[in-house]
Amino acid sequence: MAGTALILHQYDISPFSQKAQKMMGLKGLSWQSVEMPMIAPKPDVEALTGGYRGTPVLQIGRDVFIDNWMIARALDEFDANGPAVNVQGGLREAALYAWAERLFTPLLHAALAVYQSKWDADFLADRKRVFPDVNFDTLEAGDSDRRSQVRAYLGTVEAQLSMGQGFLGGAQADGWDIHVWGMVWMIYSALPTLMPIVETFPRLTDWYERMSALGTGDRADAEIDIAWQALKEGPAKPLPDTPDHESLAQWVGHAVDISVGSADRGSASGRLLAVDHEQVVLGVEPISGEAAQVWFPRFGYHVSLVAC
16 A cells, blocks of 8 residues: 555644645545654655655655645545545635735744744754745844734635635635635744734634644654655556647756745756646656656746756
8 A cells, every 4th residue: 555645744833734734634534744854954855856845745656746736636636535625716726825825924924033043053044044035133023014914814814704604615624724724823833922813803713623623634653664665666647748838848858947936945856747737747766766756836836947
């Protein structure tokens, strides 16, 4: 069963890891957790992905899925009979995904303001490298504008829940709820100074408890060896067709780099296997003689041709 096991490479204090775990809970899946380091270097996950070191990363056999955008799609395909993560349609899903990413910005700044003085030099240097656009010297724990931004975002969630349905998109939890829940989890778990804002929204707090009650599926902690075993023994998904009118079609078969636009989570290098409007598939060799297919979203990820 090594090839069909769900292996999530992650660390628990990340709200993005929490989103992936909540997907497991929504669908009632069994999965294995391989903990990656919180700071670089991350040699195992970087080998698996071709150089990307963000969290979380989902592995199913020889296929490696980057970002919760691709993870949600992989899980819905893996378990087509359970509750679906993506039910709102591509544009609506993308809108909520991007909305939650924007909410992350004031929460990130709040966390950096509160905790950076408590971090050791290596951890602080890593976070400055990951978030190069943040001025760490000007962050204030009690910034009034940032608190107002958080209230504005959460007020929108409260308004959506006031429409009389139990979850953001209807009677059943789905990806809309998961993307928002991960951000609110960050407040509950690490930002107590923002909890008074949360507590002014009763529908939000009730919804948060309903989401928390979904759990995280059946988790088993494991070591990195299971990843290499799955890579050797597991299947690989069929590749998507690359449309003739795709502007990157001429790069298929050539070496490319893939980088993240929003933060420095490392860049991945490998051979471009396929590309369409939603995904880029990169071929890498994490261990000698064993190939992996690494699936990146098109949203927020940039592809460049490696000069010969």
